[in-house]
């Protein structure tokens with residue numbers, strides 16, 4: 366049985382919206398969670414027009430969808446669209462998980478917890494005392510700041526093409542939380558060494574290379590690219606310096622598991638899904 370939109374009846378519907386979206390693995394991940402937990406959901410990827418994000422969300426609500434994930438480049442727009450925000454969404458200033466509840470849009474951010482779980486549980490990497498470099502100051506970077514700070518690193522440097530955005534980011538977080546050493550830089554001026562370098566730019570979607578020096582990767586550096594599904598120029602550069610390299614697949618599965626928990630109240634096991642997705 367289907368409704369007037371030709372969608373299955375009696376199954377709660379969710380989607381991920383982005384532009385571009387064809388590369389998204391979220392539909393396979395949520396299908397695996399649904400199967401594993403016995404939760405009957407339908408989850409699809411939707412390309413939202415660059416100037417039509419709000420209209421796309423209204424359309425989903427009108428069709429009875431229960432929630433949505435939000436990806437590049439709509440996380441700030443999603444934040445502004447919400448009627449209510451969770452604490453971690455407020456802290457991030459960006460939203461990747463929306464719940465539609467009695468005509469209200471509730472915004473959450475599961476990126477931060479996703480990265481923290483991937484680094485600490487899946488990679489067993491202790492961030493305490495580490496010199497962290499975060500590349501990028503977009504929605505994903507903002508979403509991970511609080512969990513990074515909570516891990517008590519020695520310092521966090523944020524490098525971004527648009528330096529004002531990075532400055533705004535650290536001013537905001539410093540005003541809200543007791544923090545470690547924070548600094549901003551553009552890519553070209555980075556000189557000191559870092560123990561953990563996280564690429565949170567969307568540059569991995571293209572073949573453009575970030576203008577960072579090979580000398581900033583400390584011995585035993587963990588180079589983490591939030592991008593997944595391909596070896597990015599950042600990962601190749603890091604590998605050439607001898608760094609340990611990780612992509613964002615684990616983060617993707619972990620942030621999706623948290624969103625699934627927000628929507629369904631059931632926490633799926635992530636390890637088998639990460640294993641399954643890494644063979645795609």
Ligand code: NDP
Nearest residue numbers: 437438501502503504505526527565566567591613616617
């Ligand atoms: P946003 O669009 O909010 O931010 C994009 C960031 O990339 C900004 O810092 C922007 O810099 C920078 N950037 C874009 N193009 C260039 C360029 N040509 N040169 C230098 N910098 C550039 O995206 P998100 O923060 O939402 O996502 C960023 C990445 O993280 C994406 O690849 C996304 O797929 C990935 N991601 C992965 C997740 C996972 O679970 N694995 C979760 C969330 C995101 P500027 O401010 O100067 O424009």
